[in-house]
Amino acid sequence: MTTTTAPQKGRARPGSDRLVAENRLGRRLVLPAVIVMLFVTAFPILRALYLSLFDYWLTAPDDRKFVGLDNYVTALTDPLFWQATGVTVFIMIVTVSVELVIGFGFAMVMHRLVFARGVIRTSILIPYGIITVVSGFAWQFAFSSTNGFINEWLHWVSLGNFPVDYNWFGDTWPALTAIMISEIWKTTPFMSLLLLAGLAQVSEDMIEAAKVDGATWWQRLWKVILPNMRAAIMVAVLFRALDAYRIFDNIFVMTAGAQNTESISFLTYRQVIEQFSFGMGSALSVLLFLSVLLVAFILVKAFRVDLAQARQES
Amino acid sequence: MSRFWPRFGMVVGIILILIWCLLPVVWILSLSFKSEDSIINGNPGFLPSEGTFAGWDNYVGVWENDQFRRAILNSIGISLIATVLSVALATLAAYAIARLDFKGKRWVLSIALAIAMFPVVSLVGPLFDMWRAFGLYDTWPGLIIPYMSFTLPLAIWTLSAFFREIPWEMEQAAQVDGATSWQAFRKVIVPLAAPGVFTAAILTFFFAWNDFVFGISLTSTEAARPIPASLSFFVGSDPFNRPASLLAAGAVLATIPVVVIVLLFQRKIVAGLTSGAVKG
Numbered sequence: 001m002t003t004t005t006a007p008q009k010g011r012a013r014p015g016s017d018r019l020v021a022e023n024r025l026g027r028r029l030v031l032p033a034v035i036v037m038l039f040v041t042a043f044p045i046l047r048a049l050y051l052s053l054f055d056y057w058l059t060a061p062d063d064r065k066f067v068g069l070d071n072y073v074t075a076l077t078d079p080l081f082w083q084a085t086g087v088t089v090f091i092m093i094v095t096v097s098v099e100l101v102i103g104f105g106f107a108m109v110m111h112r113l114v115f116a117r118g119v120i121r122t123s124i125l126i127p128y129g130i131i132t133v134v135s136g137f138a139w140q141f142a143f144s145s146t147n148g149f150i151n152e153w154l155h156w157v158s159l160g161n162f163p164v165d166y167n168w169f170g171d172t173w174p175a176l177t178a179i180m181i182s183e184i185w186k187t188t189p190f191m192s193l194l195l196l197a198g199l200a201q202v203s204e205d206m207i208e209a210a211k212v213d214g215a216t217w218w219q220r221l222w223k224v225i226l227p228n229m230r231a232a233i234m235v236a237v238l239f240r241a242l243d244a245y246r247i248f249d250n251i252f253v254m255t256a257g258a259q260n261t262e263s264i265s266f267l268t269y270r271q272v273i274e275q276f277s278f279g280m281g282s283a284l285s286v287l288l289f290l291s292v293l294l295v296a297f298i299l300v301k302a303f304r305v306d307l308a309q310a311r312q313e314s
Numbered sequence: 315m316s317r318f319w320p321r322f323g324m325v326v327g328i329i330l331i332l333i334w335c336l337l338p339v340v341w342i343l344s345l346s347f348k349s350e351d352s353i354i355n356g357n358p359g360f361l362p363s364e365g366t367f368a369g370w371d372n373y374v375g376v377w378e379n380d381q382f383r384r385a386i387l388n389s390i391g392i393s394l395i396a397t398v399l400s401v402a403l404a405t406l407a408a409y410a411i412a413r414l415d416f417k418g419k420r421w422v423l424s425i426a427l428a429i430a431m432f433p434v435v436s437l438v439g440p441l442f443d444m445w446r447a448f449g450l451y452d453t454w455p456g457l458i459i460p461y462m463s464f465t466l467p468l469a470i471w472t473l474s475a476f477f478r479e480i481p482w483e484m485e486q487a488a489q490v491d492g493a494t495s496w497q498a499f500r501k502v503i504v505p506l507a508a509p510g511v512f513t514a515a516i517l518t519f520f521f522a523w524n525d526f527v528f529g530i531s532l533t534s535t536e537a538a539r540p541i542p543a544s545l546s547f548f549v550g551s552d553p554f555n556r557p558a559s560l561l562a563a564g565a566v567l568a569t570i571p572v573v574v575i576v577l578l579f580q581r582k583i584v585a586g587l588t589s590g591a592v593k594g
Contacts, residue, residue, distance in 0.1 A: 019415070026416025033407040033466050034422060037429050040463035044440035051440070058443075106334075109327030112320075116328060121580045123335040128587075129572035130339075131524050133542040134565040138342040141558050146356035147348075149341065153360075164358075185338060190587065197588035242431045249526045253546055265435040272439035273531050285436035292433045 045289055052283035058276035071283035081284075083260060084267040085291070091176065091263065092244040092295075095183050096237060102184070103191030103236070110192065111199045124189040132186060136253030139182035143168040172260045179261060182250045187243070191236050198232020199225070234303040238296070245295050264288055339569075346372050346562035353558045372563035382564055384536040385544035389568075392454050392540060393522035396461035400469055401515045403462070405507075408473030413482065426467035434464065438531040445532055452533045457540065460528050465518040472517060472586050476510025513586035516579055523572065541568045 052071055056064045075081050110120060127135070142148045145165050154162040168174045202225050210224045226233070248265040255261045257270065268288050272281030344361050352366035362368070376382050411419060441460065442451070450456035480503070488498040529543035536544070545564050548557075576583065 022414050023416045026410040026414035027418060029406040029410035029414075030416075030418075030422045033403040033470065034425060036403060036459070037425055037463050037466050040441070040460045041429055041432055041437065044437045044444060047440040047444070048436065051443075102334075105327070106331055109324065109331060112324060113328075118580065120328060120331055121584055122576055123332055125576040125580055125583055126339060126573060127335055129520050129524075129576050129583075130569055131526075131542050131545075131565075131572070133526055133545055134342070134569055135338065137545070137561055137565055138338045138345075141345055141562065142338065142341055144558070145358075147345070147353055147358060147558050149358060149360040152358050185334070189335065193584055193587050239430075246433050246435065248435055249542075252526070252530075265433060268435050269438060269527070269531070272442065278439055278443070281439045285439055288433045288436045292431060296431055 045285070048282040048285040048289075050282075051278055052286050054279045056277075056279035056282075058278050064279075067279070071280050072287070075280065075283050075287060080262075080267065081264075081287075084262045084264045087176070087261060088245055088247065088263040088265075091180055091183070091247055092241055095180050095187070095244045096241050098180075098184050099188045099191045099240060100233070100237060103188050103195050106188065106192035107195035107199050110196050124192065126189075127186050128189040128193075130186065132249035133253050135182050135186045136250045139178060139185070140169075140254045143178045169255060169259065175255050175259045175261050179247075179250050179254050182254065183244065183247060187240060191240055194236040194239075195229070195232060198229035198236075201232070202228040238299050238303065241299060242292060242296060245292060264291065342562050342565055342569075345559055346566050348372075348559045348562075350375075350557060350559050368559065372559045373567070375560055376563045376567060379548075381536050381539075382541075382544060382548070385539055385541045386567065388454070388536070388538055389523060389540040389542075390571075392457050392461070392538070393519050395454070396458045396465065396522045397515050397518045399458065400462045400465045400518050401473075401511060404466055404469030404473050404514060405511060407466075408470050408477050411470065411474045412477035412480075422470075426470050429463065430467040432464075434527045438527060441528075442531060450532075452535055452538050454538050456532050457525075457528055457538055460532070461522040461525060464525075465521045468521065469514040469518050472514040473510055476513070477507065480506045509582065510586075513579075513582045516575060516583055517586050519575070520572070 053066060053068060054064050055067045055070070106124070110117075110124075113120060142150050145151055145167050150168075151162065151164050151166050154166075155164045166174075168178050206224055206228070207220055210220045215223065246265050247263050248269065251257060251261055251263050251266050252269075257266050262270075264284075265288065268281060268284040271277050271284055275281070341360065347368055348357050348362045349366045349368035349371065352362075357363065357366055407422065410416065411422065437460075445451040445456050450459070482503075484502050484506075485498045488502045489495060493501065524542065525540070526542045526546070529540045530546065533539040533543060539547075541564075545561060545568065548561060548564065
């Protein structure tokens, strides 16, 4: 970004007509985008906030009655809510950690790549571009005990110890494992591309200097490479963590929430669309929104990174 | 010897990446060629076993299914329209962000960031309600509007990162050389900005093509239902035994546009994904 010239800095004299005109033009140009973004987000979430204070069923819209914070009390005292939150946080922590490690490995390979660059780049973009629902189906069928190949392969690898008819979707942990594998498969490429961009910014001279000073490969990795790509790692983790926290598609396709694999997004969806319980659904929507804010807040605080800056300003 | 190990590691790494990325794709492809009858009785194994190879039967079956054909059409139409509109609005906004000094710039960027992190499911209830009141439920615009809102942040970031790199002085240089402002814009700026706009369009299209939450909750019939939703509701004749091979064929068809775009534009997509993402 050093090539960026900033002629606008020189032009901006306080109080000049030019500045006023530029100000007005700038706002006019961003206005349509801002309106579209807010129309589908801010307005509905405010409406959810309002509706969450009512006992309101879509099946009986005329019986709407004000109940104050009752819906929130019900939700927050219900073990189902905490169970779903627990599952969601578990999925978020496991998938992001695994993706970070594997994604970094991929980024290291791609960084040093001298041949087959195009082939690797193309293959790594396929999981990224594939529809999550398709990934969910592919893995669900792969883990299926009647039509999948995974049981057969595990049976072979374990020298016959793994049962061929093992039912992955019959219990919480195996089902969650299958869901997380689909999620990790699909999103690791994105993580690795972000890390690759960070890796490209680490100066080769510094690594070379450390090498000359006798640092081992492991020391170079931890003392030179990783600290110098801190910003890239943080942006990647932050975006993926918030994405993983909102997990929905894979759960919908692979288990539909059976065997206690419900995430907080799935629970909210089920209340609203399947039960038509709009008052309770709205309360859950607000709680989901707040919990995402909380996760974002914790991560930003933990990383001490100004995200707008990391993403926008050079 | 010291040359050997890094090379060996590299080759192993490449093979692992290829297996990781392509194994599930090959699997779903293989599944789509297994016969429907064999799936009902259980047909484990990676490749179709003897006598269970179905040829193109599943693809023909899927293609003859009206709902699925309609869903492909919906997905293509809705995703393309959303992409064009979103990129158009994002171009205006990104130009302002990259080039102009105005109050509220940080505010716009914060909104975009907040929306990129928004839990989509929390909007499903209120939007369901609103869309039915506005007559947008189960229509193309009913999906196009939310797709625009949620792709704008990505498009704005990608584009403003690209626009910052454009040497804008060239526009003035062209004008000094006697070009009108329109000519300067069309002949100098448009060719420089086009790759960025194009990249933003690809990323936007991927998002719209991939969306599932809006697709299942804001549609009820094949009037607007896109492919991912249609696939997930596709139960076949026996609701307790999903037709895995038919679904696999549908999934492969839904993946073809993605693969084509990736094959043609891989370099641009990588540039777009990483630009503006890592500038610490």
